[in-house]
Amino acid sequence: MLEPLFGVLALFPTAxxxxxxxxxxxxxxxxxxxxxxPYPVHGIDEALDLPKSKLGVLVFLMASLxxxxxxxxxxxxxTVSYPLLTxxxxxxxxxxxxxxxxxxxxxxxxxxxxxxxxxxxxxLPFFGNPMLRSKAIDRITREKFALVIRPGAGGLDxxxxxxxxxxxxxxxxxxxxxxRYSKAGLAWWSKAIGAVGAACVVAGYGTAWxxxxxxxxxxxxxxxxxxxxxxxxxxxxxxxxxxxxxxxDGTVPRTFMPILAAGPGDGGKALMNPLPVTDSVLERGxxxxxxxxxxxxxxxxxxxxxxxxxxxAQPTDLQSSTVRDASDGYxxxxxxxxxxxxxxxxADISPDDRWAIIRYVRALQRSQDAxxxxxx
Amino acid sequence: xxxxxxxxxxxxxxxxxxxxxxxxxxxxxxxxFWVNWLLWFVFGTCLALGALFLVALQxxxxxxxSVPLRRAAERIGALTPWLVPVAIVALFSLPVVxxxxxxxxxxxxxxxxxxxxxxxxxxxxxLAVCVTLWVVSYVVLVRGSVRQDExxxxxxxxxxRRFSPVFMILxxxxxxxxxxxxxxxxxxxxxxxxxxxxxxAGAVTTAIAAVLLAVMHLQRAGRLPGVTRDHVYNLGGLLFxxxxxWAYIAFSQYLLQWYADLPEEVFWFQQRLSGAMEYVFIVxxxxxxxVPFLALMSRDDKKSWTRLRWVAVWVIFMEFVDVFWLISPxxxxxxxxxxPELSFAAFFVPAGxxxxxxxxxxxxxxxxxxxxxxxxxxxxxx
Numbered sequence: 196m197l198e199p200l201f202g203v204l205a206l207f208p209t210a211x212x213x214x215x216x217x218x219x220x221x222x223x224x225x226x227x228x229x230x231x232x233p234y235p236v237h238g239i240d241e242a243l244d245l246p247k248s249k250l251g252v253l254v255f256l257m258a259s260l261x262x263x264x265x266x267x268x269x270x271x272x273x274t275v276s277y278p279l280l281t282x283x284x285x286x287x288x289x290x291x292x293x294x295x296x297x298x299x300x301x302x303x304x305x306x307x308x309x310x311x312x313x314x315x316x317x318x319l320p321f322f323g324n325p326m327l328r329s330k331a332i333d334r335i336t337r338e339k340f341a342l343v344i345r346p347g348a349g350g351l352d353x354x355x356x357x358x359x360x361x362x363x364x365x366x367x368x369x370x371x372x373x374x375r376y377s378k379a380g381l382a383w384w385s386k387a388i389g390a391v392g393a394a395c396v397v398a399g400y401g402t403a404w405x406x407x408x409x410x411x412x413x414x415x416x417x418x419x420x421x422x423x424x425x426x427x428x429x430x431x432x433x434x435x436x437x438x439x440x441x442x443x444d445g446t447v448p449r450t451f452m453p454i455l456a457a458g459p460g461d462g463g464k465a466l467m468n469p470l471p472v473t474d475s476v477l478e479r480g481x482x483x484x485x486x487x488x489x490x491x492x493x494x495x496x497x498x499x500x501x502x503x504x505x506x507x508a509q510p511t512d513l514q515s516s517t518v519r520d521a522s523d524g525y526x527x528x529x530x531x532x533x534x535x536x537x538x539x540x541x542a543d544i545s546p547d548d549r550w551a552i553i554r555y556v557r558a559l560q561r562s563q564d565a566x567x568x569x570x571x
Numbered sequence: 572x573x574x575x576x577x578x579x580x581x582x583x584x585x586x587x588x589x590x591x592x593x594x595x596x597x598x599x600x601x602x603x604f605w606v607n608w609l610l611w612f613v614f615g616t617c618l619a620l621g622a623l624f625l626v627a628l629q630x631x632x633x634x635x636x637s638v639p640l641r642r643a644a645e646r647i648g649a650l651t652p653w654l655v656p657v658a659i660v661a662l663f664s665l666p667v668v669x670x671x672x673x674x675x676x677x678x679x680x681x682x683x684x685x686x687x688x689x690x691x692x693x694x695x696x697x698l699a700v701c702v703t704l705w706v707v708s709y710v711v712l713v714r715g716s717v718r719q720d721e722x723x724x725x726x727x728x729x730x731x732r733r734f735s736p737v738f739m740i741l742x743x744x745x746x747x748x749x750x751x752x753x754x755x756x757x758x759x760x761x762x763x764x765x766x767x768x769x770x771x772a773g774a775v776t777t778a779i780a781a782v783l784l785a786v787m788h789l790q791r792a793g794r795l796p797g798v799t800r801d802h803v804y805n806l807g808g809l810l811f812x813x814x815x816x817w818a819y820i821a822f823s824q825y826l827l828q829w830y831a832d833l834p835e836e837v838f839w840f841q842q843r844l845s846g847a848m849e850y851v852f853i854v855x856x857x858x859x860x861x862v863p864f865l866a867l868m869s870r871d872d873k874k875s876w877t878r879l880r881w882v883a884v885w886v887i888f889m890e891f892v893d894v895f896w897l898i899s900p901x902x903x904x905x906x907x908x909x910x911p912e913l914s915f916a917a918f919f920v921p922a923g924x925x926x927x928x929x930x931x932x933x934x935x936x937x938x939x940x941x942x943x944x945x946x947x948x949x950x951x952x953x
Binding site (some may be wrong): 281294 | 636
């Protein structure tokens with residue numbers, strides 16, 4: 196069976212010769228041209244009227260997608276799924292998400308560039324470029340610059356093409372046939388997948404063997420091996436036998452204010468909330484409540500927070516009538532001193548913030564139990 | 572318009588601006604005056620040092636494509652000696668705007684700890700050392716190269732290549748010190764180790780933009796025969812790269828201080844992120860990074876001279892906004908933008924253009940004595 200024609204090929208000794216030949220061949224009416232060169236040649240795109248590669252656009256789109264999906268991923272994991280506080284800052288701490296976004300951009304961008312080039316624009320896995328069967332291919336990959344006239348819609352005048360290439364200074368003119376290749380079949384795919392699988396197994400066992408055989412070396416140990424007292428760890432340096440030391444008796448934080456209550460027994464009931472009900476107080480209360488209380492009491496105060504299953508004690512429902520009827524002073528007392536299995540927060544939350552939290556808790560309660568006149 | 576009438580116009584504008592500058596001192600107060608003075612001092616230093624950096628970078632890497640463009644960078648480096656008077660005048664701002672010279676400074680613990688560094692004699696010595704090193708480097712790098720136009724001595728190229736790494740080390744040390752002394756120490760309790768790099772990144776970005784403008788201007792005037800679109804394209808690529816570098820450094824500085832949330836660090840950002848200053852910050856983030864980043868991303872963008880010209884002007888303006896954002900909040904909350912600022916701009920911009928215009932006649936238009944000039948002119952994009 197006659198094989199279809201791929202094109203007529205000629206070799207040129209230098210890149211400049213190739214560039215000069217292209218317009219001459221074009222002048223004779225051959226416009227469907229391809230060039231094969233050992234290295235990228237400047238100006239060849241323009242000479243052949245090749246359209247600009249779309250790869251750049253593809254990479255840009257995919258890289259932007261990488262950034263956006265990383266942003267959504269971070270936002271969902273640390274704001275929606277498991278609200279996370281970065282070192283006491285409010286939710287949505289986006290600056291922390293930028294490094295992963297940058298990495299997502301670069302990762303997806305480079306993968307798109309490499310794989311897109313191979314699989315989308317160069318049509319892998321297609322191994323059968325007819326040029327590979329030409330006699331000239333060895334020299335093209337080493338030293339020669341090839342120009343190929345491809346058949347147009349109406350076929351190719353082989354004799355005319357040969358003459359045109361010769362006139363333009365081409366040597367070693369050759370007619371290249373395009374053999375019919377069968378598509379990659381089941382056998383090919385099973386071999387390919389098998390090979391990848393085998394490579395994974397070898398690499399996995401090889402790595403495991405290396406790790407087990409050679410002791411792990413730590414490249415930098417300076418910071419790790421310094422003499423220091425670890426938090427929560429035993430240590431022989433102090434007589435007490437531990438690293439962390441208790442503050443001397445009677446130590447108070449710099450801004451410490453004792454709870455001014457009538458007596459130890461009254462549970463703070465007589466205290467009044469010194470803060471006004473303003474937007475900024477409620478806003479401050481909201482952030483502080485979300486930071487300190489919401490983990491246990493939920494952001495609505497229902498007591499059904501996301502710690503539920505791991506935290507054994509049942510936090511009180513702040514919407515319950517007991518809490519609703521309790522005075523502000525009593526809530527202040529609970530926050531400051533703790534209550535049964537709830538820890539004390541005097542050390543973590545300043546008095547003003549405690550009062551602001553209470554204002555906010557009142558607002559939360561109102562939001563779940565609004566009287567009819569609020570709705571109207 | 573003839574060159575002479577442009578020059579006359581610039582002189583007139585500078586004179587007008589000069590009047591406004593003097594008026595600022597008496598009508599708007601010494602503080603406002605000195606803050607503006609520092610602004611232009613820092614901005615001019617960035618531009619000059621950035622240009623010297625580009626010259627030294629080219630010698631150090633042995634790059635050939637940039638040889639025909641080097642004279643443009645060298646000429647912008649000619650701003651360096653003019654820094655001397657501006658720096659000397661700037662010393663008088665010490666008692667007015669620097670927080671560590673204020674009477675209550677002694678009560679702040681961090682300042683007591685920094686006393687060995689932040690005291691007037693040592694501060695002045697450091698400035699003198701820095702400026703001297705810059706001027707000496709300018710003489711060696713630029714004057715040496717201009718002299719080569721006549722001597723055609725290839726050994727000069729070798730000498731410059733040897734000197735460049737030394738200059739790089741000096742630049743790294745002096746620009747860090749300059750950033751710490753003249754910008755950071757305005758708010759002396761603030762710490763940021765990366766700050767020198769931050770200023771450096773902006774400086775180089777601006778210098779590349781300025782070189783781009785100079786090269787396109789001279790090429791259009793037919794004074795750079797042989798310099799092609801490919802050379803200019805490469806400069807556009809550099810500008811693109813350093814835009815990203817600036818953003819990387821700027822964000823790193825912000826992120827670390829945001830994370831750590833230490834009172835002695837975040838107050839600095841609070842001043843620059845609260846109130847009206849926040850808009851300046853947004854303009855800076857968008858304008859200094861996203862605009863040039865997107866405008867120069869594609870290959871065609873860097874081939875269009877119209878676009879390159881606009882981006883270069885914009886980047887230089889943004890660097891000024893950056894310096895404004897760094898220094899101006901010393902005056903207290905709000906944006907301090909009014910006739911004093913306009914007067915300073917009306918004085919320093921034409922003065923700078925006059926200096927640069929004169930510098931554009933320094934030596935030949937290309938380093939004709941450099942043995943690699945022809946190799947540079949032969950450059951084609953691969």
